Amino acid sequence: MSFYDEMATLADELLREFGKALTLRRVVPGAYDPASGTSAETVTDYQGTGALFEYAMLAAGQTWIPSTLIEVGDKQCLLSPAGMPLPTTGDKLLDGAEVWQVQNVKAVNPAGTPVLYELQIRK
Template identity: 35%
Template sequence: MTFYSEMQAMAAELIEEFGQAGVVRRLEPPDPVYGGDPVVTSYPATLVPMAYEARYIDGSVILTGDMQIYISSVGLAIEPTVGDVVTANGKDYAIVAGDRNKYDGIAPVVFIVQGRMAA
């Protein structure tokens, strides 16, 4: 087991203990050849939503109401990215920024995303 795999396991354990069940939803575009409607795919996730501290809210990059959401990478079939929607605390948050935390380029330790209330 590499150092980053151990960190991934530790992060997953902490998020499991202190977090909650949530969902990451991704809108898959229609087939480029056959067309059709976009398809929403839901991926169950374990996550910890936290409000940003006031000192980080600048009114342009981070707005009042934005959440910093830590998502366990263990067992998650996708890498959350801008455009996905995370359900946490019974509310939907659109991902506007994120960090995969792939320090070794292979194993994501934890996904940390900035969520903004989805319209």
């Protein structure tokens, strides 16, 4: 086991202990059916563990102004990559009954080993 594999395992253990269960939902549009005027969607849910945090203005390095990168109400999610694909913009994050839209994704991925996903999420 490499050093970064150990770090990924440690991050997962800490998020399981201090975080909570979260679901990453990916919706992939299917082929358009001109006869019915609809397209089928494929919805895939990935069960994971993470922690949600409020953005601190100084820590984020951004201001909370509409049409900027971080807006009022946005949250930061630290998500374990264990059993989880790399989230993409447009995915949804489910926290119980709350549904958040993934706005931005940063993968902590040294030497090709995913250790942590940092998400910016918005309602």
